[in-house]
Amino acid sequence: MSGKLTLISSATASGSASVSFTSGIDSTYDEYQLWFVDMHPATNGANLTVDFSISGTFGSTTKTTTFFMAYQNEPGTDAGVTYVSSRDLAQSTSAQEIAFNIGNVADQCASGGLSLFSPSSTSKVKHFYSRVQGYHKQEGANGEYTEDVYAAGYCNTTSAIDGVKFVFSSGNIDTGNIYLYGVS
Amino acid sequence: MSDWKLLNTSTASGASSVEFTDLTGYKIFKFVFIDVNPATDSTNFQMEGSTGSFGVTKTTTAFSAYHYESDSGAALGYEAGHDLAQSTSPQPLSGSVGNGADECAAGELHLFNPSSTTYVKNFYSKLNLYGSDNHTGNWFIAGYFNTTSAVSAVRFSMSSGNMDAVIKQYGLVAS
Numbered sequence: 001m002s003g004k005l006t007l008i009s010s011a012t013a014s015g016s017a018s019v020s021f022t023s024g025i026d027s028t029y030d031e032y033q034l035w036f037v038d039m040h041p042a043t044n045g046a047n048l049t050v051d052f053s054i055s056g057t058f059g060s061t062t063k064t065t066t067f068f069m070a071y072q073n074e075p076g077t078d079a080g081v082t083y084v085s086s087r088d089l090a091q092s093t094s095a096q097e098i099a100f101n102i103g104n105v106a107d108q109c110a111s112g113g114l115s116l117f118s119p120s121s122t123s124k125v126k127h128f129y130s131r132v133q134g135y136h137k138q139e140g141a142n143g144e145y146t147e148d149v150y151a152a153g154y155c156n157t158t159s160a161i162d163g164v165k166f167v168f169s170s171g172n173i174d175t176g177n178i179y180l181y182g183v184s
Numbered sequence: 185m186s187d188w189k190l191l192n193t194s195t196a197s198g199a200s201s202v203e204f205t206d207l208t209g210y211k212i213f214k215f216v217f218i219d220v221n222p223a224t225d226s227t228n229f230q231m232e233g234s235t236g237s238f239g240v241t242k243t244t245t246a247f248s249a250y251h252y253e254s255d256s257g258a259a260l261g262y263e264a265g266h267d268l269a270q271s272t273s274p275q276p277l278s279g280s281v282g283n284g285a286d287e288c289a290a291g292e293l294h295l296f297n298p299s300s301t302t303y304v305k306n307f308y309s310k311l312n313l314y315g316s317d318n319h320t321g322n323w324f325i326a327g328y329f330n331t332t333s334a335v336s337a338v339r340f341s342m343s344s345g346n347m348d349a350v351i352k353q354y355g356l357v358a359s
Contacts (some may be wrong), residue, residue, distance in 0.1 A: 004187050005186060005187040005188060005356070006186050007186040007357075009221045010357075035212055035356065035357070036280070037211050037212065037294065037296050037297050037357070038297050038300060038302070038303045038306075039304065070245035070246070070262065070324065070326065071245060072243060072244065072245045072267050072269060072327075073243075073269070074269055074270050075269060075270075076267075076270070076328075077269075078260060079245065079264060079267055079269075080262045081245070081247040081260075081262045083226025090256065106302070106332075107302065107303050107304050107330075107332050108303070108304065108306065109303040110306065111296035111297070111306035112306070112308070113294075124198075131308060131326075133296075133306040133307065133308045133326045133327065133328065134306070135304055135306075135328055144243075144326060145243075146243045146244060146245055146326065146327045147245070148245045148308060148324065148326030148327075149350065175302075177211065177357075179211075179231045179356075179357055181186070
C-alpha cells in the first residue's frame with residue numbers, strides 16, 4: 001500500500017520529555033509515515049501518546065478515534081483481542097494513546113508505525129492509523145504482557161495539521177528513535 | 185536512509201525453508217511474502233529467529249478474521265492455538281493454507297532493530313490466506329523475541345512439508 005518513502009527528518013530521544021516534528025509536514029506529500037523503534041519509558045507503565053498541531057499549537061486538535069488490541073501475558077494464562085473504550089477519544093483534544101503500560105525494565109520497549117493522510121487539507125478531516133507492538137509492564141501475578149495495539153481516527157478539523165508530537169503519559173522518553181517519511 | 189531498500193529476494197520451489205541470515209545494517213526490516221503455496225494441505229506458514237541457533241523465546245498474540253466462499257461463516261476472533269507464551273517454538277504467521285494450485289498466502293512481517301543488545305525485538309505481521317476449505321483468512325500476529333542478544337537470522341517454513349514462495353527482504357533506516 002505504500003509508495004516510495006523519503007526521509008524528512010529523524011529524532012533520537014534520550015531522557016526527552018517529548019519528540020516533536022514541527023516542520024516538514026505540509027502539502028509536499030499526501031501521506032506521511034512515522035516509524036518508531038525501541039521506545040523505552042523512564043516511568044514504568046507509561047502510555048505512548050501522539051498529538052497533532054495546528055499552526056504549531058499542540059493540545060487543541062479535536063480527535064475521534066478507535067483503539068483495539070490483542071494481548072497475552074508471558075505465563076500464557078490471559079490472552080485475547082478486545083476493543084478498549086477507555087483508550088479511545090470522542091471529540092477530545094487529549095493526546096491519543098498508541099501503546100499503553102509499557103514497562104521500563106531494561107529490555108522493555110515498544111516499536112511500530114503511524115500513517116497520517118493529507119495533513120495539509122483545508123477541506124477534509126485528517127485520518128491517521130497506527131500499529132504498535134509493546135512489551136507491557138508486569139501486572140502483578142499475571143506477569144508481563146505482549147500487546148499489539150491498533151489506534152486510528154481523524155483529526156476533526158479542516159485546518160492544516162503541521163506537526164506531530166510523541167510523549168509518554170508520565171515521565172520522559174528514556175530512549176527511542178523516530179523517523180518521519182513522506183510517501184510519494 | 186530513504187525508502188525501503190530491497191536487500192534479498194528468495195524464490196522457493198519445493199523448499200523446506202527459507203532463511204535470511206543478514207539482519208544488520210538497518211533499524212527496521214520488512215519481509216514480504218508472495219504466493220506462499222504449501223506442498224501439504226492445511227499447513228501454517230511460520231517464522232523462527234536465531235541468536236546463533238534457531239529457537240528463540242517469544243511471547244506473541246494472534247487474531248484473525250475469516251469468511252467462507254459459501255458465506256456459511258465469518259467472524260473475528262483471538263487465535264489461542266497460534267500464539268506463544270515464552271515458547272521457543274516457531275511462530276505461526278497464518279492459519280491453515282490450502283495446497284490447491286491456486287491457493288496460497290501473502291503478506292508481510294516487520295521486525296524492529298534485531299541487532300539490539302539492549303531491548304527485546306518487536307515484530308508484527310499481517311497475512312491473508314486462501315484456506316483449503318475455501319475461506320479467506322486475515323491473520324494478525326505480533327510479539328517479541330524475548331532476548332537481549334542480537335537476532336541474526338530468520339527462517340520461514342511451513343508447519344509440515346515443503347513450500348513454493350517468493351520472499352523479499354527490505355531494510356529501512358540504515359544504522
